[in-house]
Amino acid sequence: MIDFLNRNIFQPHPELLVFLTVAIGFLFGKLRYKAIALGAVTGCLIAGLLLGAQLKVTIDGTVKNLFFTMFLFALGYRVGPQFFQGLKKDGVPQVINAVVVCVTGLLVSWGFVSMLGYGPGLSAGFLGGALTQSAVIGVAQDAISNLPGLSADQIKDEQNLVAVGYAVCYPLGTILCALLLANILPRLYRRNLAAESAQLAAELDVPAGNPDLSEGYYEVVLRAYTVQRPDVVGRTVQDFESQQKELGRRIYLTNVRRDGKVLEHDQQLVLQEGDIVAVSALRGDLVTYDARTHIGAEADDAELLGYQTETLHVIASEKEQLGKTVAELRAEPFMVGVYIDKLYRSGSEFPYRLSTKIERGDTLILTGPRRLVDPAGAAIGKPVPTSFATDMIWVGLGIFLGGCIGIPALTAGGVPISLSTSGGALIMGLVFGWIRGKYPTFGNVPPGAQWFMDTLGLCLFIAVVGLNAGPSFTSGLATAGWGLLVWGAVATLIPLLVGFLVGHHIQKIRFPILMGVLAGGQTTTAAIGAVNEQSRSQVPTLGYTVPYAIGNVLLTIWGAVIVLLHH
Structure with a gap:
């Protein structure tokens, strides 16, 4: 059966084998224990190695390079704003700790692979797996292809050994990082x-009396009430809302019907008995206020409650608002009647607090009446209309320019040293992502496209790597021996322990935040998931985003560095 499939499908149509590998890899990736999952990337590598060992189908290297370059640009694009933001004053302690973890990881890995006598391929795989950074595979393979004095067969063997080392070290490295x-x-x-x-x-x-919910999530409700109680008759809309704000409640009157007509919104409008008012509020605030007692009977007025609402994505870019805390932003006049539903940073939802400072490139999701949301969005930054169209001019130009700056090479000791086209794509992704955060009127890459370029791009690349390395996996593993697994585990733990000692005893970083910093510095998503689960909170994530951006860049570069050190 396998011979039939190989002869009639996979050999003449290798592209089908790639997608089958990805499908099986994503299935493997769903295997999990509590917060620790195998992950799609590792699943695709394992699937590729297994299928490659059986079918021995070679996939053209151009396909692999295409997906990897696309992935690195997307990675840089996603973390660019936070990478440069982290270099500023507020992020320096976390940046320093991330650098300590990454540099220690490089030095420890270099020492162990030197002791074990590994060549450039196994050395890079060892580093990538132990430090749980998948991008090392592609960067290392690019660097190996440029090494002088190696035949084509030797280059291929060394490139395949990168996948072997990574496949052995990565699963245990991920588990140990999460457990530690x-x-x-x-x-x-x-x-x-x-x-x-x-x-x-x-x-x-x-302050404690502020009505923000700790998770930063607002459950907004709309109700209509007939004005009957003396508490509100004769008062202006502004007086009513100001009183509620002083009492720690966010309750707003968004529309008023009088004598059968919906009036134009006016903060100075004096409420009269018999008016029907539309109330927008947080559910908890409205329950506490008891509007039926203080306003009047609830009414069913579809037209009044059917005013146009809007959920607007806004990228923070206005200088006047950058650096303000969420509490300070909420106090601005333009935020009256507008709710911050969520905040995204580095492409991921960020568990903001009242003291969280708004940074350039943050995406705030605002909700409320359109007449209020639009001005608020303009005051904070650049509203981004929901669009499924990717600015391919921006993406294509970024990858092209990045590849071009990665081509030139310097020669040191007879070894050509360059960023490589993939490394250049990463650098240009960082720059273009930062520019997009600062000037978000162009360069739109919606979440679906980012996922395709980032996650699927990496998985397709890894699938091809696994398929090509599969035939030599067994012999490569036999060459490496048990030392690869044992010392890989030690190389995972030492950088984290050094980073912990520096962060806890010298930098005095709060314990939950420090756990997030360490997970980010080693770019281990499973670890931050495990820490959040153990904390029963998203607080550790506050320390994750900046180190994650720094770690992604440095650990990716280490893939080329370790190859050059072991040539």
């Missing part, structure tokens, strides 16, 4: 992550 940060270190230091995260959340959510 979520369980072992807190127990050794007798720290309760859940309690400390709750305490830190309470400290960040000040």
Whole structure:
């Protein structure tokens, strides 16, 4: 059966094998234990190695390079705003810790592979797997292809060994990183992550009387009431809303019907008995206020409640608002009647607090009446209309320019040193992502396109790597021996422990935040998931985004560095 499929389908149509590998890889990636999942990338590599060992189908290298270059540009584009933001004053402690973790990881990996006598291929795979950075594979393979003195067969063998080393070290590295940060270190230091995260959340959510929900999520409700009670008769809309704000409630009168007509909104409108008012509020605030007691009977007025609402994505870019906390932004006059539903940073939802400072490139999702949301969005930054169209001029130009700056090479000791086209794409992705955050009127790459370029691009690349390396996997693993697994595990732990000692004893970073910083520095998504689960909170994520951006860049570059060190 396998011979039939190979002869009639996979050999003449290798592209079909690539997509079958991805499908099986994503299926493998769903395997999980608690917060730790195998992941689609590792799943695709394992599937590729297994199928490649059986079918021995070679996939053209251009396909692999295409997907990898696309992935690195998307990675840089996503983390660009936070990468450059992290270099500023507020992010420096986290940046320093991330650099400590990454540099320690490089030095430890270099020492171990030197001790074990590995060549450039296994050395790069060892580093990529132990430090849980998939992008190392592509960068290292590019660097190996430029090494002088190697025949075509030797280059191919070394490139295949990158995948072998990564496949052996990565799963255990991911598990150890998650266990160390979520369980072992807190127990050794007798720290309760859940309690400390709750305490830190309470400290960040000040002042205590502010009506923000701690998770930053607003459940907005609309109701209509007939004005009957003396509490509101004779008062202006502005007086009513100001009183509610002083009492810690966010309740707004968005529309008024009088004598059968819906009036134009006016903050100075004096409410009269018999008016029907549309009330917009947080559900909890409205329950506490008890509008039936203080306003009057609830009414069913479809037209009044059917005013046009809007959910607007806004990229923070206005200088006057950057650096303000969420609480300060909420106090601005233009935010009256407007709710911040969510905040995204580095492409991921960010668990903001009242004390969270708005940074350039943050995406705020505002909700409320269109007449209020549009001015608020313009005051904060650049509203981004929901669009499924990708600005391919921007993307294509960015990848092209990045590839061009990566081509020139310097020669040191007879070895050509260059960024490579993929490394150039990463650098240009960072720059273009930063520009997009600063001037978000162009360069739109919607979430679906980002996922395709980032996640699927990497998985397709990894699938091809696995298929090409499959035939030599067994012999490569036999060459590496058990030392690859054992020392890979040690190389995973040492950088995290060094980063912890620096962060805890020298930098005095709060424990839950430090766990997020370490997970970000080693770019281990499973680890931050495990830490958040153990904390029963998203607070550790506050330390994750900046180190994650720094770690992605440095660890990717290390893929080329380790190859040059072991040539």
